[in-house]
Amino acid sequence: MKHKLFRLANRLLRNIPEAEDVVQEVFIRLWNRRDKLTQYKSLEAFSVTITKNLCLDRLKSKRNKTDELTEQNVKPERLTPAKAMELNDSYRMINKLINRLPEQQRLIIQMRDIEGYEHAEIAEMLNTNENAVRVNLSRARKKIRDDMQKQYNYEYTGH
Template sequence: MELKEFKITVLPLRAKLLGYARKMTDDSEDAEDAVQEALLKLWAKRLELEQYRSIEAFAMTLTHNICIDMWRSKHNDKLSLDSVQAESSIGSPERLLELKDEMRLMHEIIESLPPLQRTILRMKDIEGYETDEIGEITGCAAEAIRSNLSRARKKVRDIYLQTIQERKERRKKP
């Protein structure tokens, strides 16, 4: 499935997927994130979509599963030290807690970005898409993608460094 066919077949489902995601998440931002992730997964599977009897049913199922995963991740943030230790025999429990804390911080920082910056950052830095691919999927010009990516990276870096500095200052105070 090429981009043109994807736009004709899949993108019109966005409104229906968004409505369903809003019911599942009770949060419009989470719903938007779920639909964006679903559309990205559909795009990644675009060559296989023709094997499904109903692309709409597949898209709804995908959105449903993403919403469930989001709910689970929000309610599963509190891992016991034993489970963290069992999952990794590398490093001390203190280091594992530090890594988990840093990962949670980075996740929170990325989630705080405006939706377009967050999406572009994820697509480029996490999922490895090229700028022209991101442009085709999002409909943004290459310059806008580079600009949003630069702003997103700067904001993540600034917030991260500020948070780390604040933590160090808190530790110094008696």
């Protein structure tokens, strides 16, 4: 489960040490609530929700501190081992494209296309409805396809 939570945190924060930090905090919170954990239908869904909330809190406070840090202004990222193995360019390119999406779309792409959660589960974890999940998913998928297309046209038609 720590890998799944890390992938989500890293998708949102786009920063490996910070993402690891968040995952640790999630486990600390779970530990502190260990007596009450049985009351949750799904421990995984509960953990994902905490992870998402902690990441969004961090992003919010960061935005307040440095207004100029926008979605477009992403620091160059250190590679995780899996990424280092996947040295092919398209992997890095798609990763970058997804990381430029708005938070909500990033979350939903991560949860659906990478982790494979059902629409209903995503809706519950994001505290929204299935239709909103579909709409955001559709926007994100089209945007990724368009951006990929642009990249290819740029590469093949020359500068």
